[in-house]
Amino acid sequence: MGFCKQCGKEYAEGQTFCKECGVPIKGKQEVPLSQSEQRKPWKKSHKILLITALLLMGGLCGGHEYMKSLYTPDKTVESFAAVVSKADVKRAEKIMNLDSIKQGKDEKGMKSYLAYLDTDLPYLTDQLEEHARSFRDGKLAPATITDENGNGLFTFMKGEKAFGIYDTYTLKVIPFNMAVYSDIETFEVILDGEKVTISEGNHVIKGVLPGGRPLIGTFDGSYSTFEEKQDLSFTEAYDNELEVSMDFGAGYVYLDEYGEISTLLINGKKQEKLPYDTPLGPFATDGSVTATGEFEYKGKTYKSEPLKIQTSGSNFLSFEYPELDGIREAEEEAFEQEAEEALEAERTEENIRTFIEDYTYESVQARNEGDFWLVEYMHHPDGEAYAESRDFIEYLYENDIKEEVIDFKVISIEEDGKDYLVTTQETFDIEDSAGEVSRKRYKTTYRITASAGVLQVWELIETNEI
Secondary structure, eight states: OEEOTTTOOEEOTTOOBOTTTOOBOOSOOOOOOOTTTSOOOOOHHHHHHHHHHHHHHHHHHHHHHHHHHTTSHHHHHHHHHHHHHHTOHHHHHHHEEOTTOOBOOSHHHHHHHHHHHHTTHHHHHHHHHHHHHHHHTTOOOOEEEEOTTSOEEEEEEEOOOBTTTBOOEEEEEOOEEEEEEESSSSEEEEETTEEEEEBTTBOEEEEEOOOSOEEEEEEEOSSOEEEEEEEOOGGGOBTTEEEEEEOOOOEEEEEOTTGGGSEEEETTEEOOOOOTTOOEEEEOSSSOOEEEEEEEETTEEEEOOOEEOOSSEEEEEOOOOHHHHHHHHHHHHHHHHHHHHHHHHHOOHHHHHHHHHHHHHHHHHHHHHTOTHHHHTTBOTTSHHHHHHHHHHHHHHHTTOEEEEEEEEEEEEEEETTEEEEEEEEEEEEEOTTSOEEEEEEEEEEEEEEETTEEEEEEEEEEEEO
């Protein structure tokens, strides 16, 4: 049973054409809907709402993908290259984490930092792109980016979520340290407008942002004022530390061994007593500082020739007193004459015996301690025994051979012109490096000289074991 499409007349099952209008019946026809069942057309407002909803859904999906694309590792690399090449400080501060930086975060410091990075930009970008690929491949470990010298510049790592949804990536800047050395022990430096005190125990400035800029050193002392400028070059840094030498060209003065009894005047002003081997300074070495010595002798004060401080480092002052020198020279000649006369009177056998016995015991001590200085004064500097004794002391000490005087006596003393030939007999216990001890006895002959009241060994003529 069905209905004709042309006239709507009902036809029977198996009927091939409509009996009413004669139109062929090709197949089974659907029962038409009643008027109440027919679909009502959409209102315009409904269509607008539907279209708007679809557009919003599409926009949200597109916007999400767009926002996500702004925070990818590749976008961070792209932004880095742009901010460095354009020296864009504001954008740099957005992609870089500067929490570890203490010096150089102002605009001027950031510009010098970006200029420093720009010199290595292709090298740095290659590293960043490689690590960006690692992030895309799911390797999320932070990566350290270095300069061509191996100094760490920043860590490429994940940052905080943007809008609580999108992963972000940041460059955490790694600070540098500066080790500052100088010829002045304690002074001040000015870096990025900030003053820092440098001393022997505190010579490292930490948390520095690298970049080309000046480091100014200043010192305002009691005697001179210094200022020195050093242009920083972090391309010379190693292991994130830059060594800076701040050479003020300062001079220091020392009084020589005999000058310590003088009164020191710096530019005419008296100074406190300066012990030997104690420096005074620092001083400018431009000739503006003059040192003068005053020396009181027999109630009269003598002034030395002035000395200008014109050499950096140590200046050992030896003052000359022309007026005093003539007086003292005459006195020394008179003293030597008196000493010579006294020596002639005292040059007895007992004096020589005492001298040679002291020499024997002190020589053993010098050999055991490896210190020729202990007996140096007992040798005439021009005599043969001077070098022989020095070398023998060194030999025994280096070979760990020790001696002990067991017995000593003077056998004979003979005059030989102005000299004396002294023969002695000594008994020693000698301990070798293995700890073995042997007792030996020797007969020794020395040549002793006498000059200006002083006895000295000139030559060891012979020594034989007996």
